[in-house]
Amino acid sequence: MALRIRLTRKGSKKRPFYRVVAMNSETRRDGRALEFLGHYNPMVEPNDIKIDNEKVTAWLEKGAKPTETVVSLLKKTGFYTQE
Secondary structure (H helix, E strand, O other), rough: EEEEEEEEEEEOEEEEEEEEEEEOOOOOOEEEEEEEEEEEEOOOOEEEEOOOOOHHHHHHHHOOOOOOOOOOOHHOOOOOOOO
């Protein structure tokens, strides 16, 4: 099973809100997540990014790969420094 750390979209039309979740790579975007890791709200200034670093570390150790968008969010929080 290929694990991914990625975003699921919540919120209403033209007012997006995203959750950072761990899920199987074959699961649809808004499908059932294995675990909720944080959230991202791009509609407020400055952007609201809350991510539980301990949970992310645990999933990375299990072999989960973050998407490019999640990597950029992790870099903004100061957690992810790999290239």
